[in-house]
Amino acid sequence: xTGFARACQESYRGGVRNLKSLLFLxxxxxxxxxxxxxxxxxxxxxxxxPVTGSEAMPxxxxxxxxxDSATALWGQGRARQAGELFALGATLHPADASWPxxxxxxxxxxxxxxxxxxxxxxxxxxxxxxxxxxxxxxRLQLEVGFEKAGAGDPWGGRQxxxxxxxxHPDDSMxxxxxxxxxxxxxxxASAETALGRLVDTYPGTEEAYPILIQCALRRxxxxxxxxxxxxxRSRFPGTTGLDLWDRQIASLREGRGAFSSRLRVTCDGPCxxxxxxxxxxxxxxxxxSVGHDLGRSATSTVSIRxxxxxxxxxxxxxxxxxxxxxxxxKLATDPQRRGSxxxxxxxxxxxxxxxxxxxxxxxxxxxxxxxEGSRPGSLPDARDAAWLDxxxxxxxxxxxxxxxxxxxxxxxxxxxxxxxxxxxxIAMLRYLDLLAGGSSEPDAFASVFGRTYQSLSARIRExx
Ligand SMILES: [Zn+2]
Numbered sequence: 001x002t003g004f005a006r007a008c009q010e011s012y013r014g015g016v017r018n019l020k021s022l023l024f025l026x027x028x029x030x031x032x033x034x035x036x037x038x039x040x041x042x043x044x045x046x047x048x049x050p051v052t053g054s055e056a057m058p059x060x061x062x063x064x065x066x067x068d069s070a071t072a073l074w075g076q077g078r079a080r081q082a083g084e085l086f087a088l089g090a091t092l093h094p095a096d097a098s099w100p101x102x103x104x105x106x107x108x109x110x111x112x113x114x115x116x117x118x119x120x121x122x123x124x125x126x127x128x129x130x131x132x133x134x135x136x137x138x139r140l141q142l143e144v145g146f147e148k149a150g151a152g153d154p155w156g157g158r159q160x161x162x163x164x165x166x167x168h169p170d171d172s173m174x175x176x177x178x179x180x181x182x183x184x185x186x187x188x189a190s191a192e193t194a195l196g197r198l199v200d201t202y203p204g205t206e207e208a209y210p211i212l213i214q215c216a217l218r219r220x221x222x223x224x225x226x227x228x229x230x231x232x233r234s235r236f237p238g239t240t241g242l243d244l245w246d247r248q249i250a251s252l253r254e255g256r257g258a259f260s261s262r263l264r265v266t267c268d269g270p271c272x273x274x275x276x277x278x279x280x281x282x283x284x285x286x287x288x289s290v291g292h293d294l295g296r297s298a299t300s301t302v303s304i305r306x307x308x309x310x311x312x313x314x315x316x317x318x319x320x321x322x323x324x325x326x327x328x329x330k331l332a333t334d335p336q337r338r339g340s341x342x343x344x345x346x347x348x349x350x351x352x353x354x355x356x357x358x359x360x361x362x363x364x365x366x367x368x369x370x371x372e373g374s375r376p377g378s379l380p381d382a383r384d385a386a387w388l389d390x391x392x393x394x395x396x397x398x399x400x401x402x403x404x405x406x407x408x409x410x411x412x413x414x415x416x417x418x419x420x421x422x423x424x425x426i427a428m429l430r431y432l433d434l435l436a437g438g439s440s441e442p443d444a445f446a447s448v449f450g451r452t453y454q455s456l457s458a459r460i461r462e463x464x
Pocket of ligand 1: 344
């Protein structure tokens with residue numbers, strides 16, 4: 001395995017970690033307050049889809065002793081144990097929806113939203129949901145969605161937001177979750193559009209403002225960040241951390257750094273004289289190279305921040321793109337490595353813009369490696385790794401072992417490279433455009449490349 005694949009993997013992991021650390025404080029408050037509000041307070045935000053507090057236990061006159069035992073536990077505040085008995089009842093009485101509904105209420109009360117959501121989905125298969133259960137399902141979808149988006153699976157969070165919006169198109173909490181997920185995915189443009197629209201319609205959605213401020217800061221847009229901060233301050237003057245935003249925006253306005261019409265390079269702390277200018281020149285070359293090889297360039301400005309290694313987790317080996325490019329100083333001062341790293345991270349920036357964040361992870365990493373200059377080597381481990389054929393169904397690779405993750409990166413490059421040599425970059429751009437337009441990945445893949453990902457992947461593996 002090449003050293004790069006490891007660096008890239010760490011870069012991706014670092015990206016998720018870093019994303020968390022950057023947005024973490026603001027977002028933690030956001031998520032915490034959203035969940036709190038969903039549980040405790042009356043519906044003020046989303047008139048079309050009211051939020052209630054905790055749901056009542058359903059009744060079941062024919063439930064018998066088991067039901068009575070479970071409700072007795074529930075009455076004693078032993079929600080988890082009650083949930084287990086209701087789950088047992090659900091398996092014994094598969095045609096009675098009140099068991100899984102009660103299980104969901106109990107598990108939700110015990111704080112296990114994920115299991116509660118699974119129970120309510122089972123309930124849905126048995127019978128149409130009662131209004132109470134419909135409300136519970138929505139609340140659980142949002143709770144699980146915010147948890148996922150904040151824990152490295154923003155795609156999963158967005159799927160749940162979309163599921164809620166399908167039933168309640170004006171649901172402000174679901175709109176918030178969708179924007180938040182986009183921000184966590186690094187698709188700042190989609191996040192800002194969605195959240196901007198949300199606060200125009202529901203200006204009381206306090207949690208949206210910090211995300212909007214953070215998105216603008218990431219783009220290096222102090223004016224926009226200041227605008228959102230002013231709106232937050234006038235509406236919610238008691239918000240904690242307002243002065244912290246003030247300072248961040250001020251230091252961005254002071255504008256140390258090197259700028260061109262399409263790139264802005266800034267140093268977070270003390271920085272060797274002239275380094276920002278050097279990185280800007282290297283990034284300009286990288287921009288030209290990526291745009292040339294891909295056949296299209298980004299249209300929005302990309303920010304590059306040179307950051308102090310001490311402020312980063314030690315696992316970091318390379319740079320990261322999470323709406324802006326972040327490069328450790330040490331790497332930025334290494335002329336041997338920074339060119340390929342900039343091509344790699346700029347590729348992520350381009351691809352995110354082209355597809356409005358809808359690019360699958362395997363192709364995002366495959367193209368970034370290819371555009372950075374890597375070419376696939378032989379991968380003997382791939383031959384028997386049939387799971388690689390289902391790589392597109394994985395929205396994150398953090399659950400893979402480190403060997404598997406390395407293989408996933410190398411495999412992404414192999415498949416990407418095969419597609420480019422068979423079909424060329426024009427077809428690749430057409431595929432990206434279809435994704436940007438909302439086509440499903442399998443449909444777009446079949447229509448542009450004339451086959452499924454799975455069949456192509458299996459064929460390449462046979463060759464290995
Ligand atoms: Zn990458």
